[in-house]
Amino acid sequence: MRLSINITALTLLVSGSVLAQSAPDAVIKPLMQQYQIPGMALAVIHNGKTEFYNYGVASKQTQQPITEQTLFEIGSLSKTFTSTLASYAAQQKKLQFSDAASQWLPALKGSAFDNVSLLNLATHTSGTPLFVPDAVKNTRQLMAWYQHWQPQAEPGTVRVYSNPGIGMLGMIAAKSLEQPFINAMEKQLLPAMGMQHSYVQVPSAEMKRYAQGYNKQDRPVRVTPGPLDAESYGLKSTSSDLIRWLAIQLDEQKVAPAWQRAVAATHQGHYQTEAFTQAMMWEYYPLPVTEQQLIAGNSSARIMQGMRATRITPPEAAPQQAWYNKTGSTNGFSTYAVFIPAQKTAVIMLANKWFPNDDRVAAAYRIIRALNQ
Incomplete structure (x- = not known):
């Protein structure tokens, strides 16, 4: 009814x-x-x-x-869709949640993200803050901010609600599926869920x-x-x-x-x-x-x-x-x-x-x- x-x-x-x-x-x-x-x-x-x-x-x-x-x-609530996309990529053997974030984003090799796992990104335990700074307006500036970011505590020890954390996971999940994030969401996940x-x-x-x-x-x-x-x-x-x-x-x-x-x-x-x-x-x-x-x-x-x-x-x-x-x-x-x-x-x-x-x-x-x- x-x-x-x-x-x-x-x-x-x-x-x-x-x-x-x-x-x-x-x-x-x-x-x-x-x-x-x-x-x-x-x-x-x-x-x-x-x-x-x-x-x-x-x-x-x-x-x-x-x-x-x-x-x-x-x-x-969008974050639950992003984590599901990453979970699907893991189910398809495209990524592992134990992977370091920098493994997927070579520009971050040698940064703090060598010690941040994809699971940390999926569970708000990366230590990244709620927002990126207001001065960050585009992907180039975002990557530069990521490169210089330093955690206040060891990743996996503190739960800090974070847009940059789940955002990075979305970037990586889409990369593992070899398509832009919006395409992965609108042409793959949402249709699979019958959400028209x-x-x-x-x-x-x-x-x-x-x-x-x-x-x-x-x-x-x-x-x-x-x-x-x-x-x-x-x-x-x-x-x-x-x-x-x-x-x-x-x-x-x-x-x-x-x-x-x-x-x-x-x-x-x-x-x-x-x-x-x-x-x-x-x-x-x-x-x-x-x-x-x-x-x-x-x-x-x-x-x-x-x-x-x-x-x-x-x-x-x-x-x-x-x-x-x-x-x-x-x-x-x-x-x-x-x-x-x-x-x-x-x-x-x-x-x-x-x-x-x-x-x-x-x-x-x-x-x-x-x-x-």
């Missing part, structure tokens, strides 16, 4: 029973009012059914309503479905090009495609075996931190988990500050009794993705305005709790 429900809906049918207005309407509506969010798209998998809940408008100017086919910038309305570069014919984003000052914005944008935060997608992505994570939506193995490999636990287990871009928390634990683990402090990380050897088999999640943001968009294998439950939340991770996590937690009551 598929529902597309307007913000004025009072009750929602889920799993054959009536889900009261408390979830998701009573969760999402106050959130939109609090942060003056023009539009949100929510999709839920529960008990073998997928439901869509659409709120508000894609643009305050056009008043075009949100649907499950509205394109949103998904920010760092997801793009790094939105075609002109699809621009009409591309939501307008709004920043904290309510000014209209969209993501601007920059070094490693495609690899780190550049995907645009729909709630329909992204709930399919989460169904694939749950193994509820089948794809070709090589791709399913690549997806599954990204769920293995490689590093333990004080807040969560770090898989390949996904983070997971053993069940039961509290709302406060999830908020703390996804807080801006966790992104801006490093945490000690302990290598798990051998990698931990992906637990079923766990809450897997990933946030994503651009200046004008907010994303939160959750899947829980043991419950066969998943949620994708998309908004065309930035609002804090804490509130995204709390909203998803309360919706999932209501589903399970």
